[in-house]
Amino acid sequence: MCTKNGRQEPALNRDGAPLYRVRVWDPIVKKQVERVVAGLDAAKELMEEYAETKNRRPGQLRPQRVRFVDVSARYLVAYKVKRDGSPRPRSSVAKERNVLNAYLLPVLGSAWIGDLDLPDLNQAIKGLTLQDGRQASGGTKSTAAAVLRRVFVWAREERVIPVNSALELRTGWGASLRRRVVIPSIPQVLRLADAMDHFKLGLGDVVVVLAFTGLRWEEAVAVPIENVNLDSQWIRIDRTASESGGKRDIRDDLKTRAAERVVAIPDIAMPAVRRLVQRGEAGREASGGALFSRLINGERGGYLGYGMWRKYLRLAHGYTASHPDGMVSYTAHELRHVCASLLIASGASDMQVAAQMGHRRIETTKNIYGHLFAQDRQELLDALNAAVSRLYANEQDEAA
Numbered sequence: 001m002c003t004k005n006g007r008q009e010p011a012l013n014r015d016g017a018p019l020y021r022v023r024v025w026d027p028i029v030k031k032q033v034e035r036v037v038a039g040l041d042a043a044k045e046l047m048e049e050y051a052e053t054k055n056r057r058p059g060q061l062r063p064q065r066v067r068f069v070d071v072s073a074r075y076l077v078a079y080k081v082k083r084d085g086s087p088r089p090r091s092s093v094a095k096e097r098n099v100l101n102a103y104l105l106p107v108l109g110s111a112w113i114g115d116l117d118l119p120d121l122n123q124a125i126k127g128l129t130l131q132d133g134r135q136a137s138g139g140t141k142s143t144a145a146a147v148l149r150r151v152f153v154w155a156r157e158e159r160v161i162p163v164n165s166a167l168e169l170r171t172g173w174g175a176s177l178r179r180r181v182v183i184p185s186i187p188q189v190l191r192l193a194d195a196m197d198h199f200k201l202g203l204g205d206v207v208v209v210l211a212f213t214g215l216r217w218e219e220a221v222a223v224p225i226e227n228v229n230l231d232s233q234w235i236r237i238d239r240t241a242s243e244s245g246g247k248r249d250i251r252d253d254l255k256t257r258a259a260e261r262v263v264a265i266p267d268i269a270m271p272a273v274r275r276l277v278q279r280g281e282a283g284r285e286a287s288g289g290a291l292f293s294r295l296i297n298g299e300r301g302g303y304l305g306y307g308m309w310r311k312y313l314r315l316a317h318g319y320t321a322s323h324p325d326g327m328v329s330y331t332a333h334e335l336r337h338v339c340a341s342l343l344i345a346s347g348a349s350d351m352q353v354a355a356q357m358g359h360r361r362i363e364t365t366k367n368i369y370g371h372l373f374a375q376d377r378q379e380l381l382d383a384l385n386a387a388v389s390r391l392y393a394n395e396q397d398e399a400a
Contacts, residue, residue, distance in 0.1 A: 013038045022046045066160060068116070068151075069109035072100050075154050089249045091242040096147055103128050103136070103144045104151075113155060117165050121148060125173065141173035184338040186268075192328040193272075195316035202279060203312055205272035206296055206304070210332060212269035214339030214357050217332040218242045219259070221304050222250065223295040225284070228277060233265040235273075235295070237358065243306055259358040266342075306332075340365055 002011040011019040020043035023034045037043050079096055082088050107124045108116065125145045128136040136144070152166035189211045197204035210220060213235065222241035229235070238260050242249045265273055273295070280292030283301045291301025298304045309332065321327035336357070343353045350362040359365045 066113050067109065068111050068113045069105055071113050071155050071160055072105060072109075072151060074158075074160075075151050076100070078154060078158075079150075089242060089251055091249050096150075099144055099147045100151075103140070104148060114161055118168060121166050121169050124148075125170070138173045142171055145169055145171045145173065184341045186338070188325070188328045189330070189335070189338055191320055191323065191325075192316055192330055195319040195328070196312055198319060199315045200312045202276070203309070205276050206309075207330075207335065208269050208272035209276070209296070210335040211330075211338040212266050212342070213263050214336050214343075215263065216240070216336065216358070217306065217309075219358070221294065221296050225277065225280065225293055225295055228273065228295050230270075230274060230277065233267075233270060235263045235265060237261050237263055241303055248303055261355055261358055263356055 002009060013019055015038070017038040018040070019036050019038055020040065021034060021036050022043055035046060037046055076093070076097055080088055080093055104124070107127070108121075111120075125141050125148070128141055128144060130136055149166045149169050149171065152161070152164050152169075155161045156164040189207065193204035193207040195204075196207055206220070209215065210217070213220075215223075215235075215237070218240040219237050222239045223235055223237065224239075227236040227238065240251045240259075242251065276295050280294075280297050280301070283292030283297070287301065291297075293301075294303070296304050298308070313331070317327055317329050340353065340357055343356055344366075348356075350365075354360070354362045354365050357365050
């Protein structure tokens with residue numbers, strides 16, 4: 001029924017068929033499941049389906065009678081707990097849920113999971129689009145394919161499906177086509193820091209720390225003050241603080257084993273680090289260490305939220321646009337490019353570069369952050385020209 005002009009009237013679809021709301025308690029997802037169908041026959045069929053599956057354990061559902069959307073709901077409940085029984089970080093669960101809701105459920109949600117085969121799944125990933133209708137990037141397709149494979153693995157383990165159709169699903173759909181190549185520039189970093197301080201004093205120091213230590217955002221905002229050694233100029237990284245749905249996860253298990261490391265603080269960043277340490281001293285003393293207990297803190301002594309950071313970063317981007325050298329548009333992650341490229345340009349060994357950046361393999365560092373400064377490219381060009389001239393002269397002498 002629906003209310004029109006203050007009166008209760010039967011709810012009808014566009015074809016005039018009455019709509020029925022079928023509602024049942026799902027003991028797996030621990031909530032009431034509700035679906036609206038057109039026609040009494042469809043409602044009875046759905047009710048029979050619910051009645052048939054209600055008394056079964058999740059692994060005993062018949063695949064031809066289970067839709068992908070229902071399997072996804074059960075999968076997300078199971079995904080909250082790792083295989084070893086420990087809870088999975090909220091940010092990881094939120095990412096899994098977002099990929100399902102944004103990309104997979106719109107194209108596969110109503111399909112019977114038992115009817116989906118490998119060509120169907122590949123075609124679904126290949127045709128993924130963004131909200132504005134543009135094709136999803138290769139990186140997004142790869143992420144969605146990986147989530148889809150995990151759903152099917154879980155469904156097979158729980159005997160929801162007899163065969164895993166996604167076992168050979170392609171996961172390499174190419175890197176993101178929209179990745180911006182960043183040529184690091186120290187003057188631009190300092191201009192961005194000044195712009196951030198113009199809007200919010202202290203955020204410029206955060207820019208400097210990110211750019212010259214190579215910390216990830218979630219690592220930088222989690223550094224406890226006792227992990228900072230000003231005399232020896234290093235920071236110990238042993239935790240992260242990721243955000244999801246307005247909540248924050250403090251994780252001791254880092255992205256990789258190599259992410260737990262000691263990071264050097266170069267001289268150019270030391271004044272900024274000292275200011276950040278000193279800025280929170282009064283608050284730490286007043287609260288007995290309960291507030292302002294990290295190197296980087298929010299206004300009230302808690303964590304500096306990423307939303308707050310992005311708000312002032314956008315303002316700083318616009319502020320720098322009036323400069324003759326143009327706008328500085330670094331993001332928090334792109335500021336890591338500066339540190340990685342400085343390390344490479346300084347002649348640091350492969351192991352030293354990977355250790356500072358928290359990478360397990362040097363290939364990762366080189367492939368992502370191995371950009372050269374303008375002066376490095378000029379030196380390379382000069383060396384190439386000298387080599388060509390020398391070899392050409394030698395060949396001319398031999399020919400003579």
